[in-house]
Amino acid sequence: MHAADQRQATVTEIAATSSGPSYLRVTCREGLVVTQHPVGVLDGTPDTADVDRFAARVHRGYAGSDPTLVSTLVHGGQPAPPTLVDAALRQGVRLVSFVQYQGLIDLRGYVAEQTERLRRDPLYPPSLYLPQRYRRLDLTAARTATAGGEETDALTRLVDWTATDGGGLALVLGDFGRGKTFLVHELARMLPERLPHVVPMLVELRHLEKTHGVDELLAAHLAGAGVRRFDRDALRYMVRHGRIVLLFDGFDELALRVTYERAADHLATLLEALQGRAKLVLTSRSQHFRSDQQVRTALAQRLDTAGSREVIELGDFTDAQIEQFLIRTFDGDEARAAERLALIHDIHDLLGLSRKHRMLGFIARLDEARLRHIQAATGSISSADLYRELLDAWLDHETDRARPAGAAPALTTADRREAVTALAVRLWQSTERTVGTRELAATAGSVLTTLDAHGLDSEHAAHQVGSGTLLVRTGDDAFTFVHASVMEFLVAAACEPPLRRADPTVDLLDRRPASPLMADFVARELSVHKRPREIHFVSELPRNPMGKVRKAALAPSA
Structure with a gap:
């Protein structure tokens, strides 16, 4: 009983009469003070008529002698709507569920x-x-x-x-x-x-x-x-x-x-x-x-x-899960899902990104005509354009996520892109596959000029870059990019300024074997900036079991 928290309480059952329902009369004694109030019990979810009946036939009899008394009506069934609870209290009746009467929260x-x-x-x-x-x-x-x-x-x-x-x-x-x-x-x-x-x-x-x-x-x-x-x-x-x-x-x-x-x-x-x-x-x-x-x-x-x-x-999605996700995305249309899966397979390294649930959601929502242009490599949209769009969407999401209402300033999308680009170049130029938190802090502190404006130091920025960009942790104090193609895309993007300046060489492209994605991006930049010249980069030699590299020339399309 709710009255059990009182040191002295007596409960008397009052039988129903022709003029009123049965109820419990609870008498509590605290020192010299003795209080008495009725507790009604209703089996089921109450309505307005139930409350009015208890107020009129039980509560008012007690309230006539004690106007400040509040009676209790305990009910089963579903929780009463707040409007009914408020209306009952205006009549001096506390309407509570059995869960609430036990002193718990009815959730x-x-x-x-x-x-x-x-x-x-x-x-x-x-x-x-x-x-x-x-x-x-x-x-x-x-x-x-x-x-x-x-x-x-x-x-x-x-x-x-x-x-x-x-x-x-x-x-x-x-x-x-x-x-x-x-x-x-x-x-x-x-x-x-x-x-x-x-x-x-x-x-x-x-x-x-x-x-x-x-x-x-x-x-x-x-x-x-x-x-x-x-x-x-x-x-x-x-x-x-x-x-x-x-x-x-x-x-x-x-x-x-x-x-x-x-x-x-x-x-x-x-x-x-x-x-x-x-x-x-x-x-x-x-x-x-x-x-x-x-x-x-x-x-x-x-x-x-x-x-x-x-x-x-x-873990990441398997190939079978990617296919099943696409089928569900397209409302069970297996043919359409198969076409989208084929496009994903045909575009450089897109399958690797598709193993992330959220990234696959981005990719599934892309316009099919745009993807077919990229697949055919004949339209105005390249794989690089697609990667730029996907990564921008991802970084925008991370920026929004770090800025809930009332939150302190955080890194912007541009800050995050600049930091991960610098990290990509750092990894590309070295023989290491990962960076540690020290490298994260050093890179953030050296390339970001907005830290003071955000009230951040390099250690805070390092955490935002490591946990809120395109990096994953692969071991203890070991961070790398979510997929190799992301690093390669960012490295290729870092080549854009020298290409715009028409530098005779781009050293980054000469450091390691370049992927088809990087070649596609560089060709795209040459085409956009109308640089009718050759750019030399290191490319894997086809069908060479020794994995040697050779110089190859990349000329822009006409």
């Missing part, structure tokens, strides 16, 4: 609205979701160690993990564009059906002010979701006892201005929720952290006491 309306919003989400439509490949990581060992081989359905794995008894943490890592947000959206959408006794609370950290504790984050989230009345102690209770599973999406967006040294600091904030049987699912970009060791160190203490734990890393 059924919240869950229904969240599920409907996810069902209609235009950015992550459920019809496009595909089972995601993943591997389980053992955070007590090196990156190469796994708790099992590659598996094929991350969503089912997380649902099964949520259904286990006891609390714990599930950490979902992955490079940008691998579908972490899509995964956690589907988890939130499906849990009410699969586990109806659990409330999935999807907290998208990018949309919240950057506060200092879990309580503040959850309060801000619920307020934004329209939950008008809730008690923080009740919220903590429901989390601690596993009635709410917290789905925190985008840990890397919880603190947008960090350095790689401090990238894991906010984990302690979120892990405050891991008490009792609390369950927490957390997603983050792998490249938000400098190394897996940094994650291991930050989680070690909590993982030892958190009960069930799951750490998985999502």
Whole structure:
């Protein structure tokens, strides 16, 4: 009973009469003060008539002697609409669900609205979701160690993990564009059906002010979701006892201005929720952290006491998944999907980029006629034009992502492009395949002239470049480009200024074997700037098993 929190309470059942319904009369004693109020019980969802009947036939009899008294009407069924709750209170009746009467928060309306919003989400439509490949990581060992081989359905794995008894943490890592947000959206959408006794609370950290504790984050989230009345102690209770599973999406967006040294600091904030049987699912970009060791160190203490734990890393799309995604994108039209897949195969290195879920979405939305011009290499659009469009769209997305309402200034799209271009040139000129956080900071500090205007130093800029551009982390303190063709495109773009100046040589093109994409881009620049001359570059010799290189001349098309 709600009155049980009183030290002395007596409950008397009042039988129904011809003039009124049955109810409970609760008498409470606190010191010298004795209060008495009726508690009505209604089986089912209430309506206006139910409230009016209880107010007229029960409440007013008590209110005649005590005008300040508030009666309680407890109901089953679905949560009452806020308008009815307010109307009842104006008559002196507190209308509450059975869940609320227990001192808990009735979140059924919240869950229904969240599920409907996810069902209609235009950015992550459920019809496009595909089972995601993943591997389980053992955070007590090196990156190469796994708790099992590659598996094929991350969503089912997380649902099964949520259904286990006891609390714990599930950490979902992955490079940008691998579908972490899509995964956690589907988890939130499906849990009410699969586990109806659990409330999935999807907290998208990018949309919240950057506060200092879990309580503040959850309060801000619920307020934004329209939950008008809730008690923080009740919220903590429901989390601690596993009635709410917290789905925190985008840990890397919880603190947008960090350095790689401090990238894991906010984990302690979120892990405050891991008490009792609390369950927490957390997603983050792998490249938000400098190394897996940094994650291991930050989680070690909590993982030892958190009960069930799951750490998985999502994989890229396979060829079969790319095909299936295109079929779903084109509403089941397999012929059209096959044509688009053939175009992707025919355009230099586009298949490599298509393995990222978000990039494949960009590519699937491109105009087919434009792609056919590129495929035929006879139109006014080249592969380089396509790459420029895709990478610009990607960098624009990263810039927008780093600038939610009220956020501090961050790097612009132009800043990000300049930094990654400098990194691409650095890698092209060296024999290294990756750069570390030191190189990220040095490059950001040397090429970006806007850091002071943004209030950034080179360490903060390094983190934004490493975690919010076109780079992925391939090991501990080892960053490289999401695909080799991206680096080659950026290197080719760096050749544009000397081509515009009609320099007799372009040294960058003479450093390493140039891909067909680079040749296409250089030819495009020559054509645009009408430079009727030869540019020499190093090209792989066809059918040469020794992999030797030769000089080749590239002349612009007429």
